[in-house]
Amino acid sequence: MIDLALDFAYVCFGLGLAFTAWRVVRAPGIVDRILALDTMVINAIGLLILLGISEDTGVYFEAAILIAMVGFVSTVAFAKFVLRGDVIE
Amino acid sequence: MELIWEIAVSAFLVLAGIFALVGAWGLVKLPSPMTRLHAPTKATTLGVGGVLIASMIWSIGSHGVLSFHELLITLFLFLTAPITANFIAKANLHRAAPPEDLPTLPEGQLWAHQSPGTDTSEAAFEDKETHRGG
Numbered sequence: 001m002i003d004l005a006l007d008f009a010y011v012c013f014g015l016g017l018a019f020t021a022w023r024v025v026r027a028p029g030i031v032d033r034i035l036a037l038d039t040m041v042i043n044a045i046g047l048l049i050l051l052g053i054s055e056d057t058g059v060y061f062e063a064a065i066l067i068a069m070v071g072f073v074s075t076v077a078f079a080k081f082v083l084r085g086d087v088i089e
Numbered sequence: 090m091e092l093i094w095e096i097a098v099s100a101f102l103v104l105a106g107i108f109a110l111v112g113a114w115g116l117v118k119l120p121s122p123m124t125r126l127h128a129p130t131k132a133t134t135l136g137v138g139g140v141l142i143a144s145m146i147w148s149i150g151s152h153g154v155l156s157f158h159e160l161l162i163t164l165f166l167f168l169t170a171p172i173t174a175n176f177i178a179k180a181n182l183h184r185a186a187p188p189e190d191l192p193t194l195p196e197g198q199l200w201a202h203q204s205p206g207t208d209t210s211e212a213a214f215e216d217k218e219t220h221r222g223g
Binding site (some may be wrong): 006015019031032035072 | 102112129134158165172180183
């Protein structure tokens with residue numbers, strides 16, 4: 001039963017990743033691209049955790065935390081650049 | 090592993106998948122930038138939260154160990170999601186919303202994206218560069 005639920009979640013997160021990738025390539029404005037990249041990072045974290053469940057190992061948690069931190073900092077830096085024309089003033 | 094643990098893990102995984110899919114689909118489908126902000130910041134964050142809860146239940150059920158890594162990731166994501174949403178909304182206000190469309194503020198106050206020095210035009214940039222050089 002868990003295998004089936006895992007497959008379902010894999011498909012959902014994979015489709016979500018595909019949608020956000022499409023949004024990064026084809027967006028009406030730069031702000032939508034930032035938002036799509038942020039969502040992409042969150043979907044990637046979800047996929048990593050799913051991989052950790054299905055392979056029954058804990059090594060992916062460190063990768064997930066690192067990706068979460070890098071994603072947060074890059075999103076804020078990108079938004080700040082769009083907002084002020086400079087990252088650190 | 091007992092059946093009750095399997096049912097709990099499967100339910101949380103399916104719920105998380107649905108939330109993640111709804112969030113990503115909303116990002117593609119919703120009509121305006123400000124409404125598009127809602128889908129990923131709420132639905133997708135909940136989706137990842139569901140996967141992390143499923144992972145916690147899984148580690149209790151299969152190994153009998155309560156794992157705190159998931160809690161750490163959940164805490165981090167739930168703390169940072171509103172901050173990124175706020176930054177993206179401010180950038181969106183700065184780029185898209187005409188100043189006359191915004192609600193009027195009390196005298197002497199400015200919107201966060203309008204604070205002095207927000208002028209990102211070419212002339213302002215050159216002005217800043219010369220200040221830095223001198």
